[in-house]
Amino acid sequence: MIIQMEGISKSFSGNQVLKEVAFSLEKGEIHALMGENGAGKSTMMKILTGIYARDSGTVEVKGKQVVYKGPKDAERDGIAVIHQELNILPELTVAENLYLGNEQTVGKTAWLKTKEMNRKTEETLRDLGLHVKATERAGNLSVGKQQMIEIAKALMTNADVIIMDEPTAALTDREIQTLFKTIRGLQEKGVSFIYISHRMEEIFSLCDRITVLRDGQYVGVKNIPETSFDEIVSMMVGRQLGGRFPELTNEPGDVKLEVKGLTRMGEFKDISFAVKSGEILGISGLMGAGRSEVVETLFGYRKAESGQILINGKEVQISSPIEAIRNGLGLITEDRKTKGLITDFSIRENISLANLKSISTNGWIAKKKESALFENLIKRLRVVCSSPEQQAKSLSGGNQQKVVIAKWLGTSPSILILDEPTRGVDVGAKKEIYTIMKELAEQGVAIIMVSSELPEVIGMSSRVMVMFEGQMKTILDRNELSEEHIMHYATGGDKHVG
Incomplete structure (x- = not known):
């Protein structure tokens, strides 16, 4: 031994x-x-x-x-x-x-x-x-x-x-x-x-x-x-979880977000897709395919060189995360440590930062509103912590991820982008996150999910956009989804192979 x-x-x-x-x-x-x-x-x-x-x-x-x-x-x-x-x-x-x-x-x-x-x-x-x-x-x-x-x-x-x-x-x-x-x-x-x-x-x-x-x-x-x-x-x-993925039964509504010809040279080119309210659009592809770059551009973290973004049929200009939030977008980033959290801040402060408008009165934070928001979100996502004042950096990786998700759920986004939402999260918490995604879709939220886990992409997506070397290769309907099918396109396969 x-x-x-x-x-x-x-x-x-x-x-x-x-x-x-x-x-x-x-x-x-x-x-x-x-x-x-x-x-x-x-x-x-x-x-x-x-x-x-x-x-x-x-x-x-x-x-x-x-x-x-x-x-x-x-x-x-x-x-x-x-x-x-x-x-x-x-x-x-x-x-x-x-x-x-x-x-x-x-x-x-x-x-x-x-x-x-x-x-x-x-x-x-x-x-x-x-x-x-x-x-x-x-x-x-x-x-x-x-x-x-x-x-x-x-x-x-x-x-x-x-x-x-x-x-x-x-x-x-x-x-x-x-x-x-x-x-x-x-x-x-x-x-x-x-x-x-x-x-x-x-x-x-x-x-x-x-x-x-x-x-x-x-x-x-x-x-x-x-x-x-x-x-x-x-x-x-210590308990049975049932199936890994909840059944997606709701019918998507009208187009909520439409992207036309979005381009950022050297990263991605001519990306076009639409997401309906109540739909979960998965984005799949190999490392370097441009998945995260596309969603960060939608959120204003990166600047597009050309293309259009339409919300509810109306073109919008999103050049910063603040503008994205004003337009009803939320982004759960793949890198929680540097982009998702201020790790030296408390859990309360991290959640409050994205929700200042809803918990403030005349520019002052209303403590009762802040406490109610914190308690609701922490309980909903089962974040294991000692108190609201616990520093984010002292949490486990999975609980840090839950705090990132919690702060964006507090903003009640109409379009939610999740980039690797269950990275470093245990099997029980994954099921909870999947259930929340299903509930949000049923409430009419348009969801975009980037994931490297093919079972997750297949189990949680209404449709899947597959990217290859910065370009959209195809969009697969739910009845077309399989690991072999996705990998065929993700590695540059012909779009018309059945």
Whole structure:
């Protein structure tokens, strides 16, 4: 056994987040760690790597009991971590991010082997299917590409154990398959993986065993061939959830939003589509297809060079998010950390910022209105928090995502854009978000959903627009939806193939 954790307990300010938890990892094993947001998965891994000190219990690595003082101690023992929240420094180049803290120098001098590091960077990223220049500023890259850089950084450490916390959240199917191929290749060489993900398909495709936590307690461990999706979900949430996706039964109404010839050179060209009230239009495509760029342009975050946007048949000019909000749009961004939240602000402040008009009287915030809004939205989305004043950055990734969704629901948008709405969200919360989307559609809200998860796109869309290299390839009706069909167009296939 390469890692053995027994009786691990941990409390923060009297709140017990782990109680007598156990976990084991064998050499050359890919072991999934699963549980709802707040179940204690990340806390457990932070104890393993020395970020948190455990209150009780033992940790053995390679047969020896250890008490790491920090991540560097764990790294020296061959344990690398890919965190859920990106740690990219945007002003540095791709290569500088990859080698940060492990720079290659000429002998004992301070001179960097820049050319060699750049060459090795591009070679490593090519193996992961990512073709970017080592000298490119990391902040210019999409979230998905930044995630691949984080993965590459961990893979370059020659670790014996690699902990992956939601590594595929920003990746498309093609990048995921490339990553899985890399993981399996390392597994054959004896590298072990602790794999944290809410994507059940990935777990059953990649992993050997699953350990489940619920409310900070150990529930059990299962061998993949001996369990099922439903059993794992039941272990995670302690209840039956029913079908993964709610049935979409409402009939869409009149066209709410129409886009004609929208173009932003270098990102997308001649995008045209319409969304009806009560409809969920999915947008699918590979990384770099221009999906996020299109919806950010609709919201005024980017400026279109040509094209028209019509709401209720009337052309509108949207050159800023403020104008988008005034026109009834809401946008849940794919990058909650930098675009969706002010992480140093409290949950209350984040929700209130998007709803100042509805909770203010004569320019002053009405505390009763603010409290009522907060309580309603937090309860509706089941955000796990200690108080309205808890800082957003202290929440789990899934609960941060719920706060982003909550603040936009408070604005009562008539057009809601969701870019990767369930990224990093557990299976129970996903079902809640899907149910809210269904309810909003039934209330007449026009919804646009960008997602890299094909089951999600198929399960939650009335129609799907497929993009390829910045262009709209086709729009598929619900009865045409299948993973094979979508991927055919997403990879540039002929529009008229049946």
